[in-house]
Amino acid sequence: MVTSRLATNNNHDIPTQDPAFSRRQFITSTAAGLTASVALPSIAAVGTLPEFANDNAILQGITIKVADQSQLDSMIQFLENGFECQVLRRRIRGPIEETWMGFGPEQLSIPDSFQPPVSSLASYGGHASIHIVYDKTITNPLYRVGDSTPPGDNIAYLQLGVPExxxxxxxxxxxxxxDAYGYVNVISPSGLPIRGIVGLVPDPIMFVAIRCASVEESRAFYQQLGFVEQEYPYARPSKGMGQFEPPQPAKSVYMAPSANCMGVLLLPTQKRKKQPTINPVVEGLNLVYNPLPDAGEDDVPRLVDPSGVAIGFQSVRQFEEVEKITR
Structure with a gap:
């Protein structure tokens, strides 16, 4: 069995102490304020987690589609056995079967079972998720398992920073x-590209890397949604200086609506100004926000960024209702 583990000796750059300190620092820190958004009217805060106390919205996860039962089963096994991800919740609505996977509770409050400093970070709230949708009405495969390239290139990869x-x-x-030199790049059974890095982060679902014909145009789009430029997140203390994690790509921009949630990495296309092709297995990114008291929760339309990546909106109330009944 080929396995990559969290380093525990002096030849690597990962510390061996309990990583929980980083999340606890987030809990007591004040997140950066967000810019006002025309497209997404909202007020702080998102839920009752301390680290989201001053945030209008968070990027909560990514939704992907599979076209048959075997692909769904393979994707679940891939995440569970390859990255030690877990099934968080499920729901079946007619021909639609939904599975949410992640590395800890999604709820926007501190779980009753969480006891600092005894509990691990994996039992704290506010984790992002990978939302897998199996639609039985889809008759044509969106991706054939084993293909050497994804069915589209606008999503460069979903980055996971995991202990193993x-x-x-x-x-x-x-x-x-x-490739798998120091870190792994893999096309998942669903057709979603994933980059895995051995490291310690508050939530292993770190960010979605998006290829952009114009990084500036994409930056402006996400700014309108309240995203701000953040410090590029690293999974390892060496911050891209070692062989086990690459540095931030040249001319890229990292953005997120909160310093404490997953974000997006805007990458220039390899051929300047070339419009990337849409990966049909990615239904979109999931933004959870807190609407103004006088704003309707159904007033925010689904948007598409300049790279063809859809953005879906869900109010805090809507998200919490669905999350609670589907755990």
Missing amino acids: YRISQMVKSGGTIL
Whole structure:
């Protein structure tokens, strides 16, 4: 079995102490304020987690689609066995079967079972999720397992910073390894590209890397949604200076609506100004926001960024209602 583990010796750059200090610092810190948004009217705060106390919105996760039961099963096994991800909740509505996967509770409040400093970060709230939708009405495959390229290139990868990953289990579950020198780039069984890095982060679901014909145009789009430029997140203390994690890509911009949630990395396309192709397995990114008291919760339309990535909106109330009944 090929396995990559959290380093525990002097030859690597990962510390061996309890990583919980970083999340606890987030809990007591004040997040950066967001710019006013025309498209997304809102007020602080998102839920009752201390680290979101001053935030209008958070990027809560990504939604992907699969076209058959075997692909759904393979994707779940891929995330569970390859990255130690877990099924957080499920729902079946007619021909639609939904599965949410992540590394800890999504609820926007501190779980009753969480006891600092005893509990681990994995039992704290506010984690992002990978929302897998299996639609039985889809008859044509969106991605054929084993293909060496994703079905579109606007999503460069979803970055996960995990204590451990297992390459052999990724392959066994239908993943296609692109390269694995220090960190792994793999096409998941669903067709979503994933980059796995061994490291310690508050939430292993770090960000979505998006290829942009114009980084400036995409930056302006996300600014209108209240995203602000943030410090590029690293999973390892070496911050891109070692062989186990690359530095921030040149001419890229990292943005998020909060310093404490997942974000987006805006990457220039390899060929300047070339419009990326849309990956059909990615339904969109999921933004959870707090609407103004006099604003309707259904007034925010689904938007599409300049790279063809859809953005879906859900109020805090709507998110919490669905999250609670589907756990």
